[in-house]
Amino acid sequence: DVHTEAVQAALAKHKERKMAVPMPSKRRSLVVQTSMDAYTPPDTSSGSEDEGSVQGDSQGTPTSSQGSINMEHWISQAIHGSTTSTTSSSSTQSGGSGAAHRLADVMAQTHIENHSAPPDVTTYTSEHSIQVERPQGSTARVAPKYGNAELMETGDGVPVSSRVSAKIQQLVNTLKRPKRPPLREFFVDDFEELLEVQQPDPNQPKPEGAQMLAMRGEQLGVVTNWPPSLEAALQRWGTISPKAPCLTTMDTNGKPLYILTYGKLWTRSMKVAYNILHKLGTKQEPMVRPGDRVTLVFPNNDPAAFMVAFYGCLLAEVVPVPIEVPLTRKDAGSQQIGFLLGSCGVTVALTSDACHKGLPKSPTGEIPQFKGWPKLLWFVTESKHLSKPPRDWFPHIKDANNDTAYIEYKTCKDGSVLGVTVTRIALLTHCQALTQACGYTEAETIVNVLDFKKDVGLWHGILTSVMNMMHVISIPYSLMKVNPLSWIQKVCQYKAKVACVKSRDMHWALVAHRDQRDINLSSLRMLIVADGANPWSISSCDAFLNVFQSKGLRQEVICPCASSPEALTVAIRRPTDDSNQPPGRGVLSMHGLTYGVIRVDSEEKLSVLTVQDVGLVMPGAIMCSVKPDGIPQLCKTDEIGELCVCAIATGTSYYGLSGMTKNTFEVFPMTSSGGPITEYPFIRTGLLGFIGPGGLVFVIGKMDGLMVVSGRRHNADDIVATALAVEPMKFVYRGRIAVFSVSVLHDERIVIVAEQRPDSTEEDSFQWMSRVLQAIDSIHQVGVYCLALVPANTLPKTPLGGIHLSETKQLFLEGSLHPCNVLMCPHTCVTNLPKPRQKQPEIGPASVMVGNLVSGKRIAQASGRDLGQIEDNDQARKFLFLSEVLQWRAQTTPDHVLYTLLNCRGTIANSLTCVQLHKRAEKIAVMLMERGHLQDGDHVALVYPPGIDLIAAFYGCLYAGCVPITVRPPHPQNIATTLPTVKMIVEVSRSACLMTTQLICKLLRSREAAAAVDVRTWPPVLDTDDLPKKRPAQIYKPSNPEMLAYLDFSVSTTGMLAGVKV
Known part of the structure; x- marks a missing residue:
C-alpha cells in the first residue's frame, strides 16, 4: 500500500531521532535475577516477558546490532564459572571487544545516574539492577555464590552440586511459565477454526508440462541516423523540416482545428523551457530547477498544447507528470492524485488557457485547492503569455541518460495512485523498439484515437511519432461521441498508414456503420488495438474485419498489443505482407484457467475463453512467466503466470516508494533448482498469460482484476464480458458495469454493480439479474454474492468517463x-459457514456465558426468554392460532387499520381494518367450500400480485382449513417465460384449486398463455372479485399446532424450485 509505505518511511526517520525507552519487566528476587543473568545466553528469539530480562534496548545489551556475544562464548562462561554481572569482566573475557567497551560506557552512565536509587530489580536490563547495587570497581564474586540452578562455584571455579539447587530450579521454572494472557486475549475470536475448511478438488487440473524457457525478442537494430535523444530528434526536424506537419487536431465537427508543424513545436517548446526555468520565482530562488517535477493538466481535446508543454519540460530537463483535468473539487480519486503530486514534490502545474478558464474557481476568482492536493502555482503555457528567450539562450541537449524523463501515473486495485518513473534512455530505447517492431518510416500519417497523455497514445502519438517525423491526426473523444465513424473517415481522407484505437472504438464504428460507399481502408498497413489483451477484444476485431474486409481492410493489418505502465509495451503483433498466415488464437477451458492451467477446449462449449495473441516479445527484451504469488518461480509450459520482462525500455521505479519498487521492478525469476535464470532483474508487467507456440504471447487477464474465490482464480474482465453478453444494449446503461470482490468469512466474494437504463422496470431488472447469475454459474462455475443495480449516471466516474472501481467498492x-x-x-x-455446534445439556445460559468469559471461548448459544412469560393477558392466551387472533381482533379492535396499500404516486389507494379482513376472509372461505368443493388440508394456489387481495385470500384459506401457496403472477409482457414457472409451482405443490383476480383469469385463458401452457391442464380457477354474500357455518380450527399452515415455494436464480413447509 502506497500510503502505508510512505508513513512507515516517515516513522523510521522519526525513530532514528527518538531515544529508546526501556520497557518494564516483572519484579523478581535479586538472587534469582542474578543467577539467571550469570549463565543465561542473550535471547534473540521472541520469548515471553519472563524470559525477556536478558534482552536490552537497542543500545544497552550485547544482543543489539552493535555486536552480540556468540553462543560459544556463553557456553565457555557457564563452564568456567565466569560472570557477566559486570561489564568489565565480560569485556576482558571476550577479548576486549568494541561492543563490550561501548556497553561499559552505557553501564557506567547508568550507574552514575542511579547511584542514589534503592536496589530496584524492575530495571529493564539485568546488568542495570546489579550495577546499581555495587560500586563501580567491585568484584563479581557474590552472585555466583548461588550460581546456576545445578552448579555452584568453589574457590578455584570448579562447579559442584548444591542442596538448594532443586528449589532454585523449581523457582526458575515457575518464573519461566507464561503469564496469564492479557484481558483482550480472552476475547480473541476462534472464528477461523470454526469455519469449514475448503477441501481441494481431487480432480482439479494440474500443470504437467516442462519448465518454460525465457523468450528473447529480436535484437534491437542499430540504425545510424537514429538520434541520440528525443530532444535531439525534435531539434533535427524543427530545423531541417520546420514546415512538415507534426500534429493535426480536429474539432467536434470533424474539421481540422489546428496544424502544429515541427518548426512551431521546436520554437514553442524552447519558449516553454526558458519560461519554466527563468520566469517562475526569482533569479536567486527559481521555483523550478532541472530535475524538479511539474504536473501537466491539459484537456483531451488539446493535444498540441500538451505536446508543446511536454517537450518544453524535456528541453528544460524538468520531469513532467501528466494527469487528468480535475472537474470538481471532489472528483472520484482526486485525493490519490493529490497524494502522488505531493510525494513528487510538485509545486507548479502547466496548463492551457482554455483549461485554466474552465477550472472551478472560488468567489474571488482563484483556483481552489483540490481535495488532497498540494498548493500549486498554475502556469499557462500559451505562447502569447510567455516571454521570448534571449538569442544567446539555448537548451542543453544531451545524449539520453539515466535521468528521469517523465512520470506516468498508475491507479492500483485499491484506488491508490503510483508514479512510474521512465528514464531518458528507456524513453529513447522504447521509441526505437516501437519503430523497429511497427516498421515506422519518416512522414507516415498515423490516426490516434487514444488518450495522448499516457500509455499507448502517448508512446505512439507524442513520442515515437516525433522521433520518426510522422504526422499524427488526433481524434478527440468528444468527436467520437458525436460521430463514431470519424476515425475511419480520417484514415480514408489522409490515406493514413497506421491507426491507434481500442476495441470499443471498433465496436461503436460497427454500430454506427450504415454501408457508406466512400470508405476505403486499403491504405492501412497497421491497425494497433491498444487493449488487445482484454478478453473481449477478439470479438470486436473479428466483427470489424467481417464488415470492413470488403472495404479494403486486410486481416494481417489488425495488430493487438499488450502494455502496462511498469513495462511499457510488453508485446505487439507485427504487420506482415503474408495474408495467408492466420493470427494466433486459442480456445481455452475456463475451468482450467481458474486453476491456472492451460487446457485447450472446443469452441462449441459455453465455458471456454477464446483469446488472440498479442504478437511477439519486443525487440531487445526477454520475457518469462512466473507464478503470481510467492517466490517468482518459472511457470511450466501449460501454466498461467504473471508475465515478466527484462529490457532497457521499461519503467524503473515507483517514485519515492523503494519497498514497492523492489517487489515489482527488481524480480529475479527462479528455476526449479532454486537459481536465478539471469543476473539482470525482471519487471512484473501485471499481466497474466503465457508464451505459446512460435513465441506468440497470450494474455488472459490482469493481476489487478484477479479474484481468488474458494481457491479458484476468476478475472473481473471475464465476469464483465459474461454479464454484458446478457442483452447488453437492452438493459445495461452504456455498458457501465463494475465487478469486484469483497471479503466475507475469510474468502473473496464476487459483487457486480451495473447502471440500468432509465426506462427499465423492476420486472426487467430482476429478469436480467436472474439471467446474469445463471450465465455466470454455467460459464464460470462460481456464485455471485451480490448483484446491485443503480440508476443511470450515478456510479463514480474516472476523468475519462469510465467507472471508478475502487470508489464504487468503497x-x-x-x-x-x-x-x-x-x-x-x-x-x-x-x-464455508461455521460448523454446527453441539448443545451442552443441563447447563443454564448464565453458566455458559460466565464459563466462556473465563475460558476465553466464544459463547455457543444464547436463549431469549419464553414468550409465555411476557404475555400476562389471559384473554390473549386462548388464541393460539393466527386465524383465531384475527377473529378476536375483529371483535375487540374492529376499526384498527392493519394494512395500507399505496399507489405509484405514494398516495393511499386502499386500506384494510381488522373487521374488513375478517369479513372478506369469511366470504373467501365460503367460496372455497361451496364453489371449489374443497376440504380441510387441500392445497390452494394464490396467484396474486402483492396487495390486499393476496392477504385476504391467505386468511380465507386459513378460515377454510386449506393450505395456501403464494405464487407470483405471470408478467403480461413476458408470458412465454413467466407462465411456465407458475404452472410448475401449481403442479409440484399439488394444488387442488387456483385463486386469483378477474384480470389474471383472463390472462391465463389468453392466446399467448395457450401458446406457453396447455390451458386444459390448469386446476379449477376461482375468481375472488365475485364473492358470495353468505357467512360460513363454522370457521376451521386446527386440531394441533403441528399441522401444516402454508407452503412457500421459490425459484432460485439458477432455475431450481424449492418449497418450504410452515
Whole structure:
C-alpha cells in the first residue's frame, strides 16, 4: 500500500531521532535475577516477558546490532564459572571487544545516574539492577555464590552440586511459565477454526508440462541516423523540416482545428523551457530547477498544447507528470492524485488557457485547492503569455541518460495512485523498439484515437511519432461521441498508414456503420488495438474485419498489443505482407484457467475463453512467466503466470516508494533448482498469460482484476464480458458495469454493480439479474454474492468517463451505493459457514456465558426468554392460532387499520381494518367450500400480485382449513417465460384449486398463455372479485399446532424450485 509505505518511511526517520525507552519487566528476587543473568545466553528469539530480562534496548545489551556475544562464548562462561554481572569482566573475557567497551560506557552512565536509587530489580536490563547495587570497581564474586540452578562455584571455579539447587530450579521454572494472557486475549475470536475448511478438488487440473524457457525478442537494430535523444530528434526536424506537419487536431465537427508543424513545436517548446526555468520565482530562488517535477493538466481535446508543454519540460530537463483535468473539487480519486503530486514534490502545474478558464474557481476568482492536493502555482503555457528567450539562450541537449524523463501515473486495485518513473534512455530505447517492431518510416500519417497523455497514445502519438517525423491526426473523444465513424473517415481522407484505437472504438464504428460507399481502408498497413489483451477484444476485431474486409481492410493489418505502465509495451503483433498466415488464437477451458492451467477446449462449449495473441516479445527484451504469488518461480509450459520482462525500455521505479519498487521492478525469476535464470532483474508487467507456440504471447487477464474465490482464480474482465453478453444494449446503461470482490468469512466474494437504463422496470431488472447469475454459474462455475443495480449516471466516474472501481467498492462497503434493485445470493457462494455446534445439556445460559468469559471461548448459544412469560393477558392466551387472533381482533379492535396499500404516486389507494379482513376472509372461505368443493388440508394456489387481495385470500384459506401457496403472477409482457414457472409451482405443490383476480383469469385463458401452457391442464380457477354474500357455518380450527399452515415455494436464480413447509 502506497500510503502505508510512505508513513512507515516517515516513522523510521522519526525513530532514528527518538531515544529508546526501556520497557518494564516483572519484579523478581535479586538472587534469582542474578543467577539467571550469570549463565543465561542473550535471547534473540521472541520469548515471553519472563524470559525477556536478558534482552536490552537497542543500545544497552550485547544482543543489539552493535555486536552480540556468540553462543560459544556463553557456553565457555557457564563452564568456567565466569560472570557477566559486570561489564568489565565480560569485556576482558571476550577479548576486549568494541561492543563490550561501548556497553561499559552505557553501564557506567547508568550507574552514575542511579547511584542514589534503592536496589530496584524492575530495571529493564539485568546488568542495570546489579550495577546499581555495587560500586563501580567491585568484584563479581557474590552472585555466583548461588550460581546456576545445578552448579555452584568453589574457590578455584570448579562447579559442584548444591542442596538448594532443586528449589532454585523449581523457582526458575515457575518464573519461566507464561503469564496469564492479557484481558483482550480472552476475547480473541476462534472464528477461523470454526469455519469449514475448503477441501481441494481431487480432480482439479494440474500443470504437467516442462519448465518454460525465457523468450528473447529480436535484437534491437542499430540504425545510424537514429538520434541520440528525443530532444535531439525534435531539434533535427524543427530545423531541417520546420514546415512538415507534426500534429493535426480536429474539432467536434470533424474539421481540422489546428496544424502544429515541427518548426512551431521546436520554437514553442524552447519558449516553454526558458519560461519554466527563468520566469517562475526569482533569479536567486527559481521555483523550478532541472530535475524538479511539474504536473501537466491539459484537456483531451488539446493535444498540441500538451505536446508543446511536454517537450518544453524535456528541453528544460524538468520531469513532467501528466494527469487528468480535475472537474470538481471532489472528483472520484482526486485525493490519490493529490497524494502522488505531493510525494513528487510538485509545486507548479502547466496548463492551457482554455483549461485554466474552465477550472472551478472560488468567489474571488482563484483556483481552489483540490481535495488532497498540494498548493500549486498554475502556469499557462500559451505562447502569447510567455516571454521570448534571449538569442544567446539555448537548451542543453544531451545524449539520453539515466535521468528521469517523465512520470506516468498508475491507479492500483485499491484506488491508490503510483508514479512510474521512465528514464531518458528507456524513453529513447522504447521509441526505437516501437519503430523497429511497427516498421515506422519518416512522414507516415498515423490516426490516434487514444488518450495522448499516457500509455499507448502517448508512446505512439507524442513520442515515437516525433522521433520518426510522422504526422499524427488526433481524434478527440468528444468527436467520437458525436460521430463514431470519424476515425475511419480520417484514415480514408489522409490515406493514413497506421491507426491507434481500442476495441470499443471498433465496436461503436460497427454500430454506427450504415454501408457508406466512400470508405476505403486499403491504405492501412497497421491497425494497433491498444487493449488487445482484454478478453473481449477478439470479438470486436473479428466483427470489424467481417464488415470492413470488403472495404479494403486486410486481416494481417489488425495488430493487438499488450502494455502496462511498469513495462511499457510488453508485446505487439507485427504487420506482415503474408495474408495467408492466420493470427494466433486459442480456445481455452475456463475451468482450467481458474486453476491456472492451460487446457485447450472446443469452441462449441459455453465455458471456454477464446483469446488472440498479442504478437511477439519486443525487440531487445526477454520475457518469462512466473507464478503470481510467492517466490517468482518459472511457470511450466501449460501454466498461467504473471508475465515478466527484462529490457532497457521499461519503467524503473515507483517514485519515492523503494519497498514497492523492489517487489515489482527488481524480480529475479527462479528455476526449479532454486537459481536465478539471469543476473539482470525482471519487471512484473501485471499481466497474466503465457508464451505459446512460435513465441506468440497470450494474455488472459490482469493481476489487478484477479479474484481468488474458494481457491479458484476468476478475472473481473471475464465476469464483465459474461454479464454484458446478457442483452447488453437492452438493459445495461452504456455498458457501465463494475465487478469486484469483497471479503466475507475469510474468502473473496464476487459483487457486480451495473447502471440500468432509465426506462427499465423492476420486472426487467430482476429478469436480467436472474439471467446474469445463471450465465455466470454455467460459464464460470462460481456464485455471485451480490448483484446491485443503480440508476443511470450515478456510479463514480474516472476523468475519462469510465467507472471508478475502487470508489464504487468503497461506496458498497460503506452502504452508500443506494441501489434501486439488489439481488443477494449468499447461499450460492458462501460455502464455508461455521460448523454446527453441539448443545451442552443441563447447563443454564448464565453458566455458559460466565464459563466462556473465563475460558476465553466464544459463547455457543444464547436463549431469549419464553414468550409465555411476557404475555400476562389471559384473554390473549386462548388464541393460539393466527386465524383465531384475527377473529378476536375483529371483535375487540374492529376499526384498527392493519394494512395500507399505496399507489405509484405514494398516495393511499386502499386500506384494510381488522373487521374488513375478517369479513372478506369469511366470504373467501365460503367460496372455497361451496364453489371449489374443497376440504380441510387441500392445497390452494394464490396467484396474486402483492396487495390486499393476496392477504385476504391467505386468511380465507386459513378460515377454510386449506393450505395456501403464494405464487407470483405471470408478467403480461413476458408470458412465454413467466407462465411456465407458475404452472410448475401449481403442479409440484399439488394444488387442488387456483385463486386469483378477474384480470389474471383472463390472462391465463389468453392466446399467448395457450401458446406457453396447455390451458386444459390448469386446476379449477376461482375468481375472488365475485364473492358470495353468505357467512360460513363454522370457521376451521386446527386440531394441533403441528399441522401444516402454508407452503412457500421459490425459484432460485439458477432455475431450481424449492418449497418450504410452515
